[in-house]
Amino acid sequence: MPFTIDYFALMPELVVVATMLGVFTLDLILPRARKYWTATMAVAGTTLAAIPLVLLAAEGTTRSMFDGSYVVDEFAVILKGVFIVSAYIVLLMSHHYIESDRYYQGEYYFLLLASVLGSLVMASSRDLIVLFIGLELTTGPLYLLTGWRKGDAKSNEASMKYFILGILSTAILLYGMSMLYGLTGEVTFAGLAEATMGMADEPAIVVAVFGLIVGFGFKISAVPFHFWAPDTYEGAPTPVTAYLSVNSKAAGFVAFLLIMYQALPGLSEIWAPALWLLAVLSMTVGNLAALRQSNIVRLLAYSSIAQAGFMLVPFAAAAVAGADLAEAFSATVIYLVIYAVMNLGAFAVVIAAARKTRSGEIRAWSGLAQVDTRLGVLVTVFFFSLAGIPPLAGWFAKFAMFRSVIIAGGTSTVVLAAIAAVNSVIALYYYARVVKSVWLDDPVGEFAPEVEAAPAGSLRLALLVALAITVVIGLFPAIATFVGDASRVIASGG
């Protein structure tokens, strides 16, 4: 049965593949001193990949391939856009960092782009197999990328932990997926949605769904599947950590969203309460653990765990009978988009500050604003945005999240909203503690002189882009709601 391949729909992926191969080839040809051209090529390629994406968005038609297994609709285009923009920012962050580290460069960009390709595939996947391929393509290169600093014991530890736990959870995920197939005979989401309607009381289905939750829960570092996150985030090179905390997490969430809302809406009475529990645990454990951290990257790791908890909150709304799934779906997408930008900004600031403080400890950041006011302002903007303080973007993410659960009604969701409210206050404490160190404390120890500590041009650009988006979305949240609305097509059975 010949399939027609819609090359226009596949154009973003094809451009990324071409860039990957180009980077690889360039790496073979270039002398050591010029290897950073691979970075430039990667950035250029990513920017080029955005062009067909914009054209696809402008055109607006839904393109379906392989019998509905690979669909490029509004949701897919938007998520691909998010993946490309965040990959772009990560590439900018990596440019100088990897070069100054003097480790393999061409391979780094090749693997990163491979991961980006995986996430692009995932956004379009509408059946279990393509989803799995996309998910594995996203995380496979990351196992290698986290261990980039081969001489550093922490980096090796990060990679090992991530790999071992990763393949374990992938195995459980596959087990769940195969059981789903076995019970329903369907692989496509549309087919699964039909087949699982009314199957909620089958014990075997519950096992299958839990397998999926475990597998995806690992990817989004939800409690109790989060144990890899702090060590992996701390050990990996910081741009890779940024990529992990944003793209990889977003990819995991996309998988969650697609499967739960499109493939298994009929089983919401199974997964929604489980996700309620996951949300509460992630928020609470993440926040409480973050309060005790002294290392900035570990703090951001636990903060990402807590933020994943916040993003899971709208899922629980689906448990309420008659709830508007599209509302909950769009709330998570909005939160995801805003979180991506804020978190990337935060990690970019960490890289910039690390050049000055030459340490990963938060204590070393004391008095940073006295030597570099602009860096201090950036720290304030991104960390307060993560806390959800208006008028920075984070407030709208929290707002959308609260809105989706309050609108659903029902006691369990109102309780969840109250828990989320308390958690946002707890979270503020550790975000404010970083800001306080920077502004209110006196410096401990020496800062690196301006000459060697100035952030590279690419890092500046990354910071600027993240800052601009954070401030603009904060003042004009209509941009974010547009994203949320456009992606509703998924949850309303589109």
Add this chain to the structure above:
Amino acid sequence: MEWFETWALTLIVFLPLAGALLLGLIPGQNEGALKATSLLVTALAFVLSLVVIGQFDFSGVPYNTYQLEVNETWIGAINANYHLGIDGISLPLLILSTFVMVLSVIYSLNHWEEPRNPKAFLILMLILATGLNGTFVALDLVLFFIFFEVVLVPMYFMIGIWGDRSPRRIPGFGREVQTRLYASIKFFLFTLFGSAFMLLGFLALYFASGDASESGVRTFDIVELTVLGSEGAFTGSFAFLVFGAMFLGFAVKVPMWPLHTWLPDAHTAAPTVGSVLLAAIMLKLGSYGFIRISLPILPDEAANWAPAIAILAVIGIIYGSLACLAQTDMKRLIAFSSVGHMGFIMLGIATLTDVGINAAVIGMVAHGLITGLLFFLAGSMSHRYHTREMSRLGGNMKLMPVMGGILAFTAMASLGLPGLAGFWGEFMSLVGAYNPLDGLSLGVFRTAMVLGAVGTVLTAGYMLYMLQQVNLGEPGEEWQGRQFHDVDRFEMTAWAPLVVLIVVIGFYPKVIFNATTESVVSLVEMVFS
């Protein structure tokens, strides 16, 4: 003036923010330009608010009609709009906000606290001004929430960077902490906690408005929600939970006992101008929220909660006064006096009558002027004496007669001396408590009235105690032979208008009542009958 009507409020709210951005571009060494810009921007906002008075229609306009309205789509997807407007209740508060802000800038011009950084301090003041002005004119719940929260960050930094650096030991913590660090994060966390629940309440109202309205469209608009609420659309346990959630948010800001514990620390630790802005304007955000949002949208629930609010208010009055009597630190005494005074304001609101709410509004304005001036004086005195301990401060009248005189005047105003502004708030809220809304427990309210009256005696007690300790008597040994420069020009320019206004409002409260009475009477009629 067509353009003025559409642009006035937007300018008043956002001019300070524009000024802050401009200040960001001016280099820190160019202090003249910094001071001139901030003075210009705040003065302009104040002048605009005066012109607003000129344009305001004081004739009997029913409640829920606003003047100088602006209503533009902002976040269409959730029907949250950029809706600003002013009526008789918010007008005096807006004037208070712009007025005290411009006086604070004047005072700041030659009073900088360590670490000296005029640029940063002025930028934070201007951002704060935007948040404060915006809250009073916002007519959309999301917009209100944004402005309500925007004030937290500048105040956090003002207390954190320029606050009191003396160490203190907090019970339960092993090591000592600098007061400013403790006070700033306590203030931030406490108010954020309240605001988080307030947001949940707002969202619940939004959700319910969809069911309640005929068109089925959900809205965040305060005007539309008031219409729905006064028709009794929000009832039952839903209304109870929503009122409770919003109560948390507003009560922390007021502050009501027992959610007041952030206030003494924040006020005492803050730099002078920070304390002034906190006391004079920020506290009003909470009680304004009650009057503008809680009462009109959830009237039946308000009636249910009124006795509880009255009791908490009275506890606040008595507790605040007793705590004042125990203080040795002058600024902390004035901070607790704020708790007491806001208790009178909340008692007025709890009566749910026109007399009571009118008392609350004039009480808010009076408290703003009086306590603002008190904190100015306390700050100036601590700047000169380098101490706030009242036991060491005796005989101020002999060392600095003008400052002592103004202090005596303000203390008298604060304790509610008839003829000065403070009298009206206290007196009228007690009168209002005698005759609460029909159906409210007379027993509770009249007891509250009696206890409130006892509270006025206690208020007089601690204020006179402070005066005696600080102003009267002989100067201590340590001050012998020292020259203290009395009130300088900047201080006088900042304080004289406050003194004048306190007297004017005291003798002729119609200045305020002209604006508020119509709105308050119509509010009570529309909502509670």
